Amino acid sequence: MKKYALFLGCMIPQRLPSAELATRKIFNSLELEIAEMAGYTCCPDPILARLMDRKVALSMSARNLSIAEKQGLDIVVLCNGCFETLWEANKEMKHEETSKEINELLAKIGRKYNGTINVRHIVEVLHGDVGIEAIKKQVKKPLGLKLAVHYGCHLFREENGGDIWRKPKQFEELISATGAEVVHSDIDQLCCGFPTSQVDEEFSLKHNLLPKLERYQQMGVDGVVVVCPACNVQFESGQLALRRYGAKFSIPCLHLVELLALAFGVPAKELSLEFHRSPVSQLAARIG
Template sequence: MFWSCWIQTRFSNIEASTRKVLEKLGVPYRDMEGTSCCPEPFYTGLLDRELWLTMAARNITIAEALGLPVLTLCNGCYETLFEANEFLKENPEAKEKVNKELSKIGKKYQGTVEVKHLTEALYELGLDRIKQAVVKPLTGIKVAVHPGCHLYRSKKTEDWYFKAEAFKELVKATGAEVVDYNLERLCCGFPQRSFDEELSLTETLRMKLESVSEAGADLIAVVCPTCYLQFEVGQADLKSKTSLEFNIPVAYLSELLALSFGYKPEEVGLDLHRIPLTKLVERVG
């Protein structure tokens, strides 16, 4: 399990709910000890691609030592680790350069494991298995699914939309209703924050929230802690800048699954949300 920089430091609710879900489903896993930042795909990847590849490869060697695939809960981490892994497998010269650097710390990238996002791992486990674990269906809860930009990364032979559809099916398995909205593919706007916060909030995030609101969604479901942060904290920032108030709750996929599996809100850290999931909590009692 590659937890990423933020989940264990800022979003313990995502960690707690994910552990509960995997426990309930009987899925064995190991925490990857000694990981660094993935590193994030935008700035590091653009400014120093060799550094980006080397850091990603070092992280992957930890999973290789365990003989297990990498499982990540962050879309950005998924893009970095997945794309670096696939690139190094296909490019021997790049792999040799990376291993020359890794040899300085006693590491060697082999290219022997796969990188998976939690979404595809749960879907591959089987929707029937997930549905059998549901004891408190989220009936009546309308969910706007936000796959996030990086979840669309895939192998050349795979359907690039597969993981987004898998995400929707997993939400439906909880008993909740997935609502369609016009701007599903629109970025959450977080990457723009570093160079134009006003554009990020008053244009991208605002348009996204308006689309979700018009669809009548009770909450936004995400599978990325960065998108989670943008939607939740971004709403407060947007209100302070423009007085626009949407007050749309945000939940990570594993939180929805854990609640439908019968775990209590306090067991999965729902009290840590800035925007209370009131309707959802009332639904599960």
């Protein structure tokens, strides 16, 4: 049985606990074991925290990585932002000078990170380690839904010169494995606006989120699937915030793991979907 250290980050426990529940359910079905990361902290934020103080940000990341390394396990993350932060930190910690500098700090709290583990996005684990066929075997309720896909910017992070579409394509194939139809548009790649919402909310709502929602509405999708809780918050809270500007939308937005759990036949009430601020519970009720 393959085992991973599950890194939940901040947003999933606070804003999207249903994604954690769904992950535990689908890992159980797929015979993947989860190790808890006791004492983990914020990853921290992939851009802002690194901009503010690289050393503090890297120390926090390395400390998180050391928790998984102590258990000899790779980290799996459910968030694009956490992926970029921890993946970048893991790469930086491979440099001798950086590793020495950060480990001197970690030594003060009795920790050390040797750079021996990998940071894996949930999409890579499900697509690469489990495989599409094994996922399809677990689908008890094929989803006859039309779904839009929102990749999220940090999902594109690869080694320089790498194929930035590797993980997004895996993500689409995982949605299709549930029996749902992925409906594409010319706006799939566009950022949801979460990054600029932190500095200019109105701009992010009107120039990123609004055109995406308008296009989804035109296409008549049943919902939009994400692999990042920050994107989820932007889609859900953003729909509510857009009402201030007279734009009313009610498009369900859910995480890939929740979609898989529903397709695997997990009852909606076991997923606490009511934490969502978009009509995900209603979407789940249609699946039955």
